[in-house]
Amino acid sequence: MNKNILVYIEITDNKIENVTGEIISYLHQNFNDCNINGLLLTDNSTYNSVKNDLKKLNIDKLYVIKNDNFNRFETCIFASQIADFIENNQVDIFLAGATQNGRDLAPRVASKLNIGLTADCTELNIDENAKLLATRPTYGGKMMAAIYSKTRPDFATVRPGAFKIERMQTKETEIVEINSNLCNLNQSVNIITTMNKALNDRFDSADIIIAGGLGLQTKDNFDLIYKFSQLIDAAPAASRGAVERGWAPKSIQIGQTGKSVSPKIYIAFGISGAMQHLVGISNSNKIIAVNTDINAPIMQSADMAVIADAAGVLNSLLDKYS
Numbered sequence: 001m002n003k004n005i006l007v008y009i010e011i012t013d014n015k016i017e018n019v020t021g022e023i024i025s026y027l028h029q030n031f032n033d034c035n036i037n038g039l040l041l042t043d044n045s046t047y048n049s050v051k052n053d054l055k056k057l058n059i060d061k062l063y064v065i066k067n068d069n070f071n072r073f074e075t076c077i078f079a080s081q082i083a084d085f086i087e088n089n090q091v092d093i094f095l096a097g098a099t100q101n102g103r104d105l106a107p108r109v110a111s112k113l114n115i116g117l118t119a120d121c122t123e124l125n126i127d128e129n130a131k132l133l134a135t136r137p138t139y140g141g142k143m144m145a146a147i148y149s150k151t152r153p154d155f156a157t158v159r160p161g162a163f164k165i166e167r168m169q170t171k172e173t174e175i176v177e178i179n180s181n182l183c184n185l186n187q188s189v190n191i192i193t194t195m196n197k198a199l200n201d202r203f204d205s206a207d208i209i210i211a212g213g214l215g216l217q218t219k220d221n222f223d224l225i226y227k228f229s230q231l232i233d234a235a236p237a238a239s240r241g242a243v244e245r246g247w248a249p250k251s252i253q254i255g256q257t258g259k260s261v262s263p264k265i266y267i268a269f270g271i272s273g274a275m276q277h278l279v280g281i282s283n284s285n286k287i288i289a290v291n292t293d294i295n296a297p298i299m300q301s302a303d304m305a306v307i308a309d310a311a312g313v314l315n316s317l318l319d320k321y322s
């Protein structure tokens, strides 16, 4: 097979994004005999703060394009630099995380290189003709489509949480530093405000996720999700139903049009378990569902099903553990 795979290494707040490690771990398990390289665009200060972690990425070579203006993500400039790099190097497959920035960046890179892009994949394979088969949910999550590209290199973004990081023997990554000769950064975007990621979601760091849906009936009841999550140091989450009611921000929506998560325990309070929700939690170690309806679809996927009023259970837990 011996393909040259390039992974876009994404850093946020001086930390390598989990999805980067998830992609690399998946490649080691499923893509034997391939060269796995990485590409990072960063400034000197960020680079120095994550250098030790970069060495442990467990890839063959990491190309680091450095420029002091790369201290923050600039989608158009990053897209040009990545496209230039790919054009000038032997790359058979390019992969990036389908994070907020990854989703912004990837179509621009694809457009610059005039290649196809399979976005938001949940599975990657190589077929018998050594082509990349990138699989993603389609028709509202009712079907999975395995897509291969007619252009080169193959290019796909991978949904955060779709793959698990497996512990394996690591080798030290060779780092190749490239100084970007871009000095006149013609920035096309004015930043009006920035948002701290910590205010967004904690899915990467939490072992337990506590999610609420329309079965909670009211916004006040949904707030019990936040209270209980805080009490047990879990991450709060929501179904799309709850987000559409305005009970929770979109940033904590789980599912096909939200985030994919892989916690040790996922507890769903008053969530029916529509297919579009379930695709986002299929990598959870254990699912616990609290629902009044024994026939709700989530009960089929749950390791433990509790037939009870969701708000009532949350109130009891808060009383017991506060």
Ligand SMILES: Cc1cc2nc3c(=O)[nH]c(=O)nc-3n(C[C@H](O)[C@H](O)[C@H](O)COP(=O)(O)OP(=O)(O)OC[C@H]3O[C@@H](n4cnc5c(N)ncnc54)[C@H](O)[C@@H]3O)c2cc1C
Binding pocket: 140, 141, 212, 213, 214, 215, 216, 238, 239, 240, 241, 242, 253, 254, 255, 256, 257, 258, 259, 269, 270, 271, 272, 273, 274, 275, 276, 277, 290, 291, 292, 293, 296, 308, 309, 310, 311
């Ligand atoms: C293209 C597309 C993309 C989508 N993407 C997503 C997505 O990313 N994420 C997502 O979540 N959805 C998504 N959806 C919507 C999805 O199909 C469902 O409509 C949504 O998940 C329903 O949210 P819910 O489970 O909170 O509400 P409901 O489906 O209304 O379920 C509420 C559940 O609460 C139970 N219940 C009622 N009263 C109580 C009580 N007192 N105590 C306990 N349980 C109770 C009910 O039995 C029911 O099972 C998408 C849909 C489409 C078409």
